Amino acid sequence: xxNNPAKPEATYPSVRELSVQSDFAGFNLQRVRERIIxxxxxxxxxxxxxxxxxxVGILLYESEQFFTHVxxxxxxxxxxxxxxxxxxxxxxxxxVTGTLVTSxxxxxxxxxxxxxxxxxxxxxxxxxVREILKPxxxxxxxxxxxxxxxxxxxFLTPLLQRFLPNxxxxxxxxxxxxxxxxxxxxxxxxxxDAIKAVPVTIREGSYAMGATxxxxxxxxxxxxxxxxxxxxxxxxxxxxVGETMIVAIxxxxxPNLTLNPMEGAATITTYIVQVSLGDLPHGSIAYQSIFAAxxxxxLMTLAFNIGGYFLRKKFREIYE
Amino acid sequence: xxxxxxxQNTARRKxxxxxxxxxxxxxxxxxxxxxxxLIIDLAVDGIGRLSYNFFTAFPSRxxxxxxxxxxxxxxxxxxxxxxxxxxxMGIAAGVYLEEYAPKNWLTAMIEINIxxxxxxxxxxxxxxxxxLFVYQLKLGQSILTAGxxxxxxxxxxxxxxxxxxxxxxxxxxxxxAYALGATKWxxxxxxxxxYSTGGILTGVIIALxxxxxxxxPLITIGALTFIAFLPDSPITSEFPFISxxxxxxPFTVLPIQMFNWVSRPQQxxxxxxxxxxxxxxxxxxxxxxxxxxxxxxxxxxxKW
Numbered sequence: 001x002x003n004n005p006a007k008p009e010a011t012y013p014s015v016r017e018l019s020v021q022s023d024f025a026g027f028n029l030q031r032v033r034e035r036i037i038x039x040x041x042x043x044x045x046x047x048x049x050x051x052x053x054x055x056v057g058i059l060l061y062e063s064e065q066f067f068t069h070v071x072x073x074x075x076x077x078x079x080x081x082x083x084x085x086x087x088x089x090x091x092x093x094x095x096v097t098g099t100l101v102t103s104x105x106x107x108x109x110x111x112x113x114x115x116x117x118x119x120x121x122x123x124x125x126x127x128x129v130r131e132i133l134k135p136x137x138x139x140x141x142x143x144x145x146x147x148x149x150x151x152x153x154x155f156l157t158p159l160l161q162r163f164l165p166n167x168x169x170x171x172x173x174x175x176x177x178x179x180x181x182x183x184x185x186x187x188x189x190x191x192x193d194a195i196k197a198v199p200v201t202i203r204e205g206s207y208a209m210g211a212t213x214x215x216x217x218x219x220x221x222x223x224x225x226x227x228x229x230x231x232x233x234x235x236x237x238x239x240x241v242g243e244t245m246i247v248a249i250x251x252x253x254x255p256n257l258t259l260n261p262m263e264g265a266a267t268i269t270t271y272i273v274q275v276s277l278g279d280l281p282h283g284s285i286a287y288q289s290i291f292a293a294x295x296x297x298x299l300m301t302l303a304f305n306i307g308g309y310f311l312r313k314k315f316r317e318i319y320e
Numbered sequence: 321x322x323x324x325x326x327x328q329n330t331a332r333r334k335x336x337x338x339x340x341x342x343x344x345x346x347x348x349x350x351x352x353x354x355x356x357x358l359i360i361d362l363a364v365d366g367i368g369r370l371s372y373n374f375f376t377a378f379p380s381r382x383x384x385x386x387x388x389x390x391x392x393x394x395x396x397x398x399x400x401x402x403x404x405x406x407x408x409m410g411i412a413a414g415v416y417l418e419e420y421a422p423k424n425w426l427t428a429m430i431e432i433n434i435x436x437x438x439x440x441x442x443x444x445x446x447x448x449x450x451x452l453f454v455y456q457l458k459l460g461q462s463i464l465t466a467g468x469x470x471x472x473x474x475x476x477x478x479x480x481x482x483x484x485x486x487x488x489x490x491x492x493x494x495x496x497a498y499a500l501g502a503t504k505w506x507x508x509x510x511x512x513x514x515y516s517t518g519g520i521l522t523g524v525i526i527a528l529x530x531x532x533x534x535x536x537p538l539i540t541i542g543a544l545t546f547i548a549f550l551p552d553s554p555i556t557s558e559f560p561f562i563s564x565x566x567x568x569x570p571f572t573v574l575p576i577q578m579f580n581w582v583s584r585p586q587q588x589x590x591x592x593x594x595x596x597x598x599x600x601x602x603x604x605x606x607x608x609x610x611x612x613x614x615x616x617x618x619x620x621x622x623k624w
Contacts, residue, residue: 030503045416058447116343120343121348142530143604144534147600212337214337245579
């Protein structure tokens with residue numbers, strides 16, 4: 001059959017064959033194009049990993065230079081931080097206490113308020129009230145921190161001084177309170193999501209037992225949603241620890257080893273700002289010290305996040 | 321006796337419930353009252369300084385002559401670089417993670433990483449930019465560096481917003497496109513991205529309003545606090561008429577200008593700070609208002 005001359009049309013490709021052929025070529029080209037696009041999109045997604053690597057890499061690299069001049073023991077145990085002085089001392093403790101005092105003051109304000117707001121918005125407020133209050137509260141997290149700093153220094157501090165006459169003009173109390181108010185929306189909206197995620201059946205079970213809304217919220221919803229609420233707290237703490245401008249403006253920038261919020265102090269972040277405002281030569285110890293301070297800040301947030309992770313794991317409730 | 325106890329108990333619980341309803345409302349109002357106090361405080365102090373001259377004058381040693389010209393020009397240019405960098409990158413990353421990414425360890429790592437980046441303090445981005453952009457890549461303490469820094473900072477917000485609005489598109493839309501022979505990219509380009517524009521736009525505006533207020537990372541990379549000249553004009557009189565010299569200029573931005581004024585001891589500069597703060601607040605609140613309006617409108621219009 002193969003050499004049968006009675007079939008001349010077989011030497012020409014049929015219309016059908018032709019269209020399949022060209023389709024195949026086009027398909028290949030299209031496939032290459034699709035792969036290229038996918039790869040470009042993949043690179044964009046990988047950029048976030050590159051940012052993390054960049055952050056960790058730069059912090060470690062510059063800190064390593066710092067720690068060739070200053071021993072880690074001195075860094076962690078010395079009680080003075082006087083890098084810019086003629087006889088510099090490199091003890092990070094005063095900056096760490098300043099950071100902790102402002103953050104804890106903020107949490108004292110934000111945790112109760114944020115949690116109450118979350119319960120109120122998810123269990124008590126009706127639809128209209130929610131639709132108005134929620135966006136209004138979110139506006140709070142949109143306010144630039146430098147404006148909050150102005151508010152803390154020139155509005156809240158004079159106000160507090162009426163009740164606490166001994167309060168100095170620069171103090172951590174006022175800065176901490178304002179940071180606390182600033183992070184309420186972060187804590188309330190994440191906690192609210194967590195409370196909302198508790199299955200309706202559990203809520204209804206509690207109501208069926210005759211519990212009030214408050215009892216249901218405190219004894220059923222919060223324990224059930226605790227892992228989510230704990231992540232909200234951890235995020236709030238990270239915000240407070242990393243907050244810079246409010247503290248830089250309202251708490252003074254003087255390193256001060258104290259646990260008293262009524263005094264002024266520097267935090268890790270304000271030290272970085274203070275040094276950056278001056279014109280420091282690249283490569284000097286003071287220049288490297290801001291990276292060591294930044295590393296310390298990262299480690300503090302990391303430690304707290306890991307703690308939060310285990311807390312969440314311990315209290316996690318899984319619903320089918 | 322028993323019945324009375326029970327009734328008392330019930331009454332007490334109901335009372336507590338009612339009290340909490342009030343406490344909850346008050347707690348919510350704490351934030352709002354603060355916001356109101358802050359705006360009123362800024363307005364009372366700063367509104368007197370707001371004039372045409374305030375927007376067109378360079379900073380000055382004399383508080384009454386100082387203006388925010390360099391600051392708002394700097395803010396606009398930095399925002400331009402930030403938007404051009406972060407928006408395409410964030411949308412591309414979001415599209416990849418929602419539409420393309422296989423379920424494997426690499427994707428999981430990228431996702432965890434984005435969540436973690438959102439929690440990194442902004443000043444750390446500043447340190448990274450100082451080490452990497454300013455000194456390793458030798459971009460200097462320029463508008464370009466500042467724009468990149470803020471772009472990295474808001475990238476997670478753009479990615480998360482993109483992902484959320486893409487997730488809201490039902491699969492039937494994609495399947496309909498595939499059924500007509502569209503490739504994955506055509507489906508994404510002609511259907512997925514257009515339908516999620518509303519959500520993405522909302523996220524982008526919120527992200528940019530965050531970036532406008534950022535101060536610490538820009539101070540860290542070495543933005544100037546007192547600058548009495550403008551960057552080079554992007555439009556030139558000679559061929560090719562467009563110049564990118566401004567990207568390498570030193571700069572200041574509005575929040576840094578405000579910080580500079582608020583850190584001075586003299587009362588008159590505090591008034592300037594309040595006026596600058598007022599301008600900042602109007603900008604961020606307006607952007608957030610627009611974002612909320614978009615969200616509301618798109619949520620209303622689209623019913624799948």
